[in-house]
Amino acid sequence: MKNRGWLFQIPALAILSISAFIPLMTVINYSLHYIFAGSAPTFVGFDNYIEVLRDPAFQGALIRQLFFSMGILAVEVPLGICIALSMPRRGPAVALCLVLLGIPLLIPFNVVGIIARVLTQSSVGLIPEFLALVNYDFNVSKYPVDAFATIFLLDVWHWTPLVALLCYAGLQAIPDAFYQAARIDGASSWKMFRYVTLPKLRSVLIIGVLLRFMDSFKIYAEPLLLTGGGPGDATTFLSLHVARKAESYQLGYAGASSFIYLFIVIVFSYVFFQLMTHIGKGENQ
Amino acid sequence: MKKRYIFLICYLVVLFIPIYWMINTSLKTDNEILKELTLIPKDLTFKNYAEIFTSPLWRSSFMNSLIYVCLNVVISLIAAIPAAYAFSRWKFRGSHHLFFWLLTNRMAPAAVFMVPFTELYYTLHIYDTHLAVALAHCLFNIPLAIWILEGFMSGIPREIDETALIDGYSFPRFFGKIFFPLIAPGVGVAAFFCFTFSWIELILAKALTITDAKPVVVTLTVGIGAEGVRWGLLAAAGVLTMVPGAIVVYFVRNYIAKGFALGRV
Amino acid sequence: MARIELEGISHSYDSSSKPEDQREYAVSGLDISWPDGSANALLGPSGCGKTTILNIISGLLYPTAGRVRVNGKDVTGLAPRERKIAQVFQFPVVYDSMNVFDNLAFPLRNQKTPEKTVKTKVEETAEVLGLADRLKFRTTGLNAADKQKISLGRSIVREDTAAVLLDEPLTVIDPKFKGELRRKLREVQNRLKKTMIYVTHDQHEALTFADNVTIVKDGRLIQKGSPEELHAQPATPFIGYFIGSPGMNLLDCRLEANRLQFADFELPIGQDMKEKMASYGKDFKFGIRPEFLDVAAEEKNRAVAFTVAVIEDTGAYRVLTCDRESSRIKTRVTESINIREGDRVWLEFPEDKVNLFYNEQRIV
Numbered sequence: 001m002k003n004r005g006w007l008f009q010i011p012a013l014a015i016l017s018i019s020a021f022i023p024l025m026t027v028i029n030y031s032l033h034y035i036f037a038g039s040a041p042t043f044v045g046f047d048n049y050i051e052v053l054r055d056p057a058f059q060g061a062l063i064r065q066l067f068f069s070m071g072i073l074a075v076e077v078p079l080g081i082c083i084a085l086s087m088p089r090r091g092p093a094v095a096l097c098l099v100l101l102g103i104p105l106l107i108p109f110n111v112v113g114i115i116a117r118v119l120t121q122s123s124v125g126l127i128p129e130f131l132a133l134v135n136y137d138f139n140v141s142k143y144p145v146d147a148f149a150t151i152f153l154l155d156v157w158h159w160t161p162l163v164a165l166l167c168y169a170g171l172q173a174i175p176d177a178f179y180q181a182a183r184i185d186g187a188s189s190w191k192m193f194r195y196v197t198l199p200k201l202r203s204v205l206i207i208g209v210l211l212r213f214m215d216s217f218k219i220y221a222e223p224l225l226l227t228g229g230g231p232g233d234a235t236t237f238l239s240l241h242v243a244r245k246a247e248s249y250q251l252g253y254a255g256a257s258s259f260i261y262l263f264i265v266i267v268f269s270y271v272f273f274q275l276m277t278h279i280g281k282g283e284n285q
Numbered sequence: 286m287k288k289r290y291i292f293l294i295c296y297l298v299v300l301f302i303p304i305y306w307m308i309n310t311s312l313k314t315d316n317e318i319l320k321e322l323t324l325i326p327k328d329l330t331f332k333n334y335a336e337i338f339t340s341p342l343w344r345s346s347f348m349n350s351l352i353y354v355c356l357n358v359v360i361s362l363i364a365a366i367p368a369a370y371a372f373s374r375w376k377f378r379g380s381h382h383l384f385f386w387l388l389t390n391r392m393a394p395a396a397v398f399m400v401p402f403t404e405l406y407y408t409l410h411i412y413d414t415h416l417a418v419a420l421a422h423c424l425f426n427i428p429l430a431i432w433i434l435e436g437f438m439s440g441i442p443r444e445i446d447e448t449a450l451i452d453g454y455s456f457p458r459f460f461g462k463i464f465f466p467l468i469a470p471g472v473g474v475a476a477f478f479c480f481t482f483s484w485i486e487l488i489l490a491k492a493l494t495i496t497d498a499k500p501v502v503v504t505l506t507v508g509i510g511a512e513g514v515r516w517g518l519l520a521a522a523g524v525l526t527m528v529p530g531a532i533v534v535y536f537v538r539n540y541i542a543k544g545f546a547l548g549r550v
Numbered sequence: 551m552a553r554i555e556l557e558g559i560s561h562s563y564d565s566s567s568k569p570e571d572q573r574e575y576a577v578s579g580l581d582i583s584w585p586d587g588s589a590n591a592l593l594g595p596s597g598c599g600k601t602t603i604l605n606i607i608s609g610l611l612y613p614t615a616g617r618v619r620v621n622g623k624d625v626t627g628l629a630p631r632e633r634k635i636a637q638v639f640q641f642p643v644v645y646d647s648m649n650v651f652d653n654l655a656f657p658l659r660n661q662k663t664p665e666k667t668v669k670t671k672v673e674e675t676a677e678v679l680g681l682a683d684r685l686k687f688r689t690t691g692l693n694a695a696d697k698q699k700i701s702l703g704r705s706i707v708r709e710d711t712a713a714v715l716l717d718e719p720l721t722v723i724d725p726k727f728k729g730e731l732r733r734k735l736r737e738v739q740n741r742l743k744k745t746m747i748y749v750t751h752d753q754h755e756a757l758t759f760a761d762n763v764t765i766v767k768d769g770r771l772i773q774k775g776s777p778e779e780l781h782a783q784p785a786t787p788f789i790g791y792f793i794g795s796p797g798m799n800l801l802d803c804r805l806e807a808n809r810l811q812f813a814d815f816e817l818p819i820g821q822d823m824k825e826k827m828a829s830y831g832k833d834f835k836f837g838i839r840p841e842f843l844d845v846a847a848e849e850k851n852r853a854v855a856f857t858v859a860v861i862e863d864t865g866a867y868r869v870l871t872c873d874r875e876s877s878r879i880k881t882r883v884t885e886s887i888n889i890r891e892g893d894r895v896w897l898e899f900p901e902d903k904v905n906l907f908y909n910e911q912r913i914v
Contacts, residue, residue, distance in 0.1 A: 005377030008367035012387075012427055015364050018405065019423040020390045026401035083296055086289035095538050099531075100297055102538075103304070106530025108485040108502045111523040115303045118310050118516060126306055129322045157303060180610055181643040185704055186631045186660040195656070199647040214392040221487045243396035243488070251400060258397030265392040 030255030048256035058257055060233060061241040062264070068148075068237060069216040072155050076212060077205065079156070080163025084171055085197075087164075098168075101161040113225025116154050120146075120226070140227055144234030147227050151235050154222055159215070163208045170204035171197070210269055217265050304527070311521035318516045333521035342504060343522065349415065350484065350500040351529065356419035357483045358476050361426040365475065368427075369434035370464075374443065384431075391428040398424065399492040406493060413495045421489040426482055430475040437471025477537045484530060501526055552621040552712040552745060554607060554635075555583045559616035561602055573614075576602045577769035580616070584713075584762070587743040589736070591760035593750060595792070599769040600749045604715050607747070608635050620712050634712040636705025640721045642697030644689045650676070651685040654703045661708070675707045678738055695727035699734065706742060713745040720755060735759060753793050765789055781839075787907050790837045796869055796880045798905070799843075803836045810836065814875040815854045817899055823914065830908040837905040840869065841882040844898035847889060853896035861891055872897065 031048050033041035052058050087097050107115075119126050120140045127150075131138040140147040174197065182192045220243060223235035229244075230236075238261050246254035310318060311333050312326040337343040371377070372384055402421050406412040411420075445467070449459040465472075491503045505522050559580040564573040577599040584590045594600050605611040607618060609630040617626045625633045645653055654672045663671075676682040679699045689697065698719055705714045716735065720728050736759055739746050748759045756763050757777040764774045773785040784790035790798030803810045805827050810817045819827075827834065846853060856872035856879065870881045872895060879897065889895060906914040 005371040005375045005380055008371035009383065010367075012364040012368040012431065015360060015420065015423050016387075016390065016427060018409070019420045019427075020393065022405055023398045023401035023424075024393070026404065027397055030400075083293065086293040086296075088290075097293070097297070099534050099538050100300065102534040103527065103531055104300060106481055106484065106527065106534060107304075107523075108487065108505075108526050110487050110502050110505055111307075111526050114505065114519050114523050115307055118520060119303060119306055121516075126302075126322065157300065161300070175641060177639040177641060177643050180608075180630070180637065181639065181701070181704070184608065184630045184636050185657040187656070188660070191660065195645045195647060199645070217392070218394060218396075220396055239394055239396040242394060243399065246397065246400050254397065254400070258394055261394050261397065262389070262392065265394075266389050269388075269392060 027255045027258055030251040031259050032255075033252055035249075035251040044252070048252040049260065052253060052257045052260060057233065057236075058241060061236050061238050064233075064236070065217060065238040068152065068155075068219070069213055071152060072159070072216055073209060073212060075156050076160045076163050077209060079160050080208065081167050081201070083160070083164040084167035085193075087168055089172070098165065101165055104158055104161050107158070109221035110225055112154060112158055113222045116150055116222060116226050120150055141231055144231055147223075147231060147234050150226060151219070151223050155216065155219065159212060163212065166204045166208045167201055170201040174200045206273065209272055213272060214265060214269060217261070307520050307523050310516055311524050313517055315515060315517050330517075333517045334525075336518060337522055337525060343501070346499050346501040346504040347525070349494075349498050350490075350502065350526075353415040353418040353422075353490075353498065353500065354480055354483045356415055357422045357426060358479045360419055361423055361430045361479045362472060362476060364423070364427050365430035365434055366472070369431045369438055370460075372431065372435045373438035374446065387428040387431055391425050391432075393424060395424070395486070395488045399488060402489060403492055412493065413497045415498045417493045418490050418498060418500065419483075421493055422479075422483040422486060424489075426479040429478055429482065433475040433478060434468065434471050437468050437474075441467050473537055477533060480533055481530070484526075553584065553586045553619075554713050554745060554747070555619040555622075556580050556603075556607070557617045557619065559603070559606060559613050559618070561606060561611065561613045561615075575614075575769055577606075577766075580766075580771055582764055582771060582774065584745060584747060586621075587745055588762055589739045589746055589748070589760050591748045591750060591756035591763045592766060593753060593756040593763055593792075594766035596751050598766050600751075600766060601717065602769075603766065604637070604717055604747075604749050607713075608637050608715055609633050634708070634710050635715060636708075636711050636713070637715045637717060638698065638701045638705060638719045640718045642694055642701050642722070644692075644697045644700050646690055648689065649685070650681060650687050650689060650692075650700060653689060653700050654685075654707050657704050657708050671707055671709075675703045678706075678741060679703050680734065693724065693727065695723050695731045698723060698731060702735070702738065706738065706744060711744065713747065716746060716748045718750050719748070720750075720752075732758060754795075757793070765792070783912065784837070784905065785912050786910050787835050787837060788910075790839075790905060790907075794839060796840055796882070798837045798839050799879045801836045801877060801879075803834050805832050805834065810834075812836070812877060814877045817854070818852070820901060823901065826914060827906065827908075830913060833908075834913075835907040835910075837907060838899055838903060840880045842900060842903035843879070843881045844900065845870070845881050845883055845887065845889075846896045846898070847887055847893070848896065850896045850898065853898040855894055855896055858889055858891055858893050858895055861889070870895070 032043060032045065034044045034047070035041045083101075088094055120128060120138070128138040137143075138146050140150050178196045178200070179192060182196050187195065217237075218239055219237050220239040223229050223237060223240055227235055229240050242254055242257050242261060245257065309324070309326060312329055312331070313323070314328050314330050314332070317323060317326065317328055368387075372380060398421075402417075403412065406417045406421075411417045441464070445463065446459070449463050450456070454463070485502070487502045490500045494500060494503060501522065505519060505526070560575055560578040562573040562575045580603065592600055592603060602611065606613045609618075609625070609628060609632075613626065617624050619625065620633060620635070630637075645656065648656065651672055654675055655668045658668045658671060672685070673682065676685055679702065681696065681699055681703065684692070684696070689700065692700075702714070702716075702719075705711060719735070720731060723731055732755060735746075735748070738744075739759075748756065750756050757780075761776060762774070763777055763780055765772050765780070767788060773780060773789055775783075780789060780793050784793060784798065787798070787800050791800060801812055803812050805811075805824070806816075808819060808821070808824055810819055844853070849855070854874065856874045858870050859873045859878075860871040862869040862871075867882050867884045870883060870889065872879050872881060881897065883889070904914065905912055
């Protein structure tokens with residue numbers, strides 16, 4: 001009976017074998033071969049990996065991706081905490097806030113892309129018109145900074161509610177006694193936040209950071225729809241880069257780069273997870 | 286006290302500008318969209334919506350989306366509930382590795398799996414069916430559902446299981462009569478998340494369908510990039526894709542707060 | 551350290567615009583005074599308004615009516631920290647991200663106390679609590695009893711703490727640590743002579759901790775006194791039954807000529823008693839504590855025969871449940887008289903130990 005646990009995993013494993021395991025093996029297989037349409041694949045060892053790592057386009061996409069992922073975490077996490085703190089604790093306004101925050105999460109990625117297109121259309125979009133008032137010439141298909149900023153803000157717009165909802169759930173679970181005790185101990189509101197709220201939010205923040213980090217690597221539809229990854233390669237993130245290679249049937253390259261991609265996400269997530277579980281626990285030791 | 290509400294209201298307003306703009310655009314004529322910037326439609330029209338409702342293409346793609354999303358929710362939950370139960374109750378050989386491996390699936394880049402999925406599902410003769418998309422979305426939804434459910438189940442004392450089994454309940458009866466009602470909120474939250482992530486996913490849905498199971502997210506992208514984009518029509522379709530989401534949010538609103546922490550506060 | 555006084559405190563959670571006399575009050579018309587340096591308990595069944603009173607004292611609630619005074623100074627409008635009243639909650643409250651030392655130092659550092667003083671004060675406090683060897687420990691690894699000691703420590707570490715309120719502090723403590731923590735609380739109070747108010751629904755905890763017990767029921771004060779007073783002279787039948795184990799025997803009776811008529815037996819009474827009772831009325835509640843009944847195995851003058859229904863052995867003494875038709879009386883027997891279930895016993899009711907209640911109020 002010691003391994004009855006595995007029995008319960010059978011349904012999940014059976015489905016995952018066709019929706020994760022076999023495809024992953026296929027990807028690894030690709031990454032070790034030179035594949036060209038029509039001809040039989042030839043085994044090339046790690047050549048594809050070397051090619052990927054040396055490719056400036058891959059390096060560029062990776063650096064852009066890391067910059068983007070770190071950036072959105074730095075904005076979305078504090079902003080999400082602030083929103084959660086400012087939400088009412090009880091009353092009919094709570095349900096309203098929750099539903100309003102939940103709605104952006106349910107908008108399909110490409111609809112988000114369409115929203116971005118509509119908002120940034122040159123000459124008649126809301127944002128260019130608005131910025132024209134302060135004499136800023138905003139054009140996503142001309143200026144890399146504008147395009148990158150648009151994607152960045154779009155992600156913040158789309159996903160900060162998730163962090164906020166997570167934090168709100170965490171806040172609701174903190175018993176009032178902790179705040180009463182801190183008030184009696186004469187703690188300032190900053191200290192209350194630092195020593196009561198933040199430590200109690202740790203577990204939800206871990207979830208939030210991990211989810212946002214993992215998912216930020218998947219950003220694909222928004223830049224594709226906004227500018228197709230441009231101008232130049234200003235918004236070509238890792239997924240987009242890899243998907244392009246796969247679409248043009250450079251399967252060896254695509255397989256190798258996606259394996260490197262997966263490796264990076266796992267390593268970073270693991271480091272985040274370790275850091276966040278230990279922060280605040282051992283700092284006085 | 287008041288300051289934080291001002292901040293919140295400002296945030297919610299900013300949050301709704303893009304959505305408002307979509308609705309706004311969807312109610313304008315193509316002419317108005319391309320010619321000038323108007324904060325409210327000058328020439329209010331429901332033509333865009335009418336076109337979507339009368340077009341068989343749009344109608345069928347909406348149906349396709351709903352079918353594979355629901356299918357995915359059902360499959361994910363059926364697979365995840367026993368797995369999560371095992372993780373929350375027993376430490377079995379390799380359970381830690383398995384749990385972490387499941388999580389790494391959540392991180393897997395969908396873009397990369399496109400080609401292998403296409404090949405595999407062709408071989409299995411399920412390419413361009415609802416089942417194909419539903420199964421592909423299990424890649425990220427099963428791990429997520431296991432994660433959420435495991436959190437909820439760990440919060441339920443083990444003594445309940447033991448007491449029920451001692452009282453002579455068979456395992457399936459215990460699970461259905463006692464355990465399931467206790468984790469119902471967790472199941473609701475897991476279903477909500479699976480629904481969300483399956484509903485908004487584009488890459489796999491696009492790669493695995495041609496016509497028969499073509500979802501609304503794909504129909505939406507068609508024509509973008511070409512000259513003479515019908516913004517009004519796209520905006521109207523975009524607004525309609527938010528409707529199922531809004532309905533789902535409304536139904537789970539009471540569990541949102543508890544559930545968003547994935548059961549592990 | 552300080553004297554805490556409540557003057558005419560009433561509180562209603564009903565904030566609607568109903569006139570004051572139609573609202574539901576959680577507590578009403580409380581006048582209580584706790585002397586400086588005393589060990590007190592606030593005792594009452596669940597839902598009697600104890601927590602409301604506590605929150606009013608600590609300043610977390612603003613009472614609908616009445617004043618709160620600390621050392622004679624009106625503090626009703628002051629915030630908790632300005633009143634310098636500390637509180638220990640049901641659930642141990644510790645700051646998880648800090649170690650034991652930093653937890654104890656937290657209130658001092660918030661007052662910008664110099665680090666040197668902080669160190670000596672914290673070490674003193676830890677010494678009193680018996681935590682001195684664990685100052686560098688993380689709080690996450692401690693058991694609930696130690697965490698509760700830290701909560702107490704934070705409240706006594708400041709010299710200017712006026713009073714410490716303990717809100718059912720043993721609720722979540724493992725039974726095996728309960729006794730130790732209870733003794734520790736008592737010992738700390740004895741050593742530091744800080745005014746403490748211990749709120750509980752458990753009479754045992756209240757009576758062992760406090761020199762002075764206040765009993766509250768349905769938001770009203772019903773008696774205040776030392777544990778002995780409450781035991782010997784309960785103000786109402788409720789207290790008689792609530793305090794002591796087992797509680798006081800309570801029987802309805804009627805005053806006839808010069809005897810008390812019960813449902814199934816009668817007792818003669820003295821002239822003084824009779825006159826006193828006659829001035830009130832006819833129907834009374836008769837109360838006597840199980841331990842004051844004289845139990846005899848043989849027939850005796852002025853004693854009433856009962857049949858022993860149940861014998862419970864608690865180790866220190868035995869509790870007999872005795873029946874006579876529809877009347878039921880419990881007695882406590884310490885000496886080893888040889889009685890078995892089903893035997894007949896003769897119970898004597900010593901007149902000086904009898905409590906009589908008229909209209910729920912004690913008259914004798």
